[in-house]
Amino acid sequence: MSEDPVSDRVCTICRDRAEAWKLSQERFLGKAENELACFQERYKLKKARLMYSEHAGLRQWQRAFSVSNIREAVIHGFPIYRYYDKKLKEVKIILMSYVKLQAMEYRPMHVVVGFHEQTPDLWTVITVYDPSTEKHWQWNDQFDQKVCFCD
Numbered sequence: 001m002s003e004d005p006v007s008d009r010v011c012t013i014c015r016d017r018a019e020a021w022k023l024s025q026e027r028f029l030g031k032a033e034n035e036l037a038c039f040q041e042r043y044k045l046k047k048a049r050l051m052y053s054e055h056a057g058l059r060q061w062q063r064a065f066s067v068s069n070i071r072e073a074v075i076h077g078f079p080i081y082r083y084y085d086k087k088l089k090e091v092k093i094i095l096m097s098y099v100k101l102q103a104m105e106y107r108p109m110h111v112v113v114g115f116h117e118q119t120p121d122l123w124t125v126i127t128v129y130d131p132s133t134e135k136h137w138q139w140n141d142q143f144d145q146k147v148c149f150c151d
């Protein structure tokens, strides 16, 4: 009689990683929420800036999502995960948002943003994707928890 702590859709290969992801999520989400709230506040005051990386997939995701979709996600989205690279002192946050297609129809959207610990007013959009189409098996039903890391 044990309730699965991750999801009912768990990849057996990735079970431990998914568990570690969830623990990390629980531990650092509050920090990401504070960082996002702070950025949003400063962004509205035009004291913070959002940049776009020279990511190879830039054109590819621009076909699926507009720059205003991305801006909306940063202003109204919520964080689902935070990574911290100790060596580079860089923070990466996965933001979850939805794009309205028509009445009662929304498309999920993940925006991965990054910033250096010392410049929290300068965020770079690293990538954007729809988790329900790209590698959808990696996510739970709400697309807010990574349950599989297989490609």
Ligand SMILES: [Zn+2]
Binding pocket: 011, 012, 013, 014, 147, 148, 149, 150
């Ligand atoms: Zn897996």
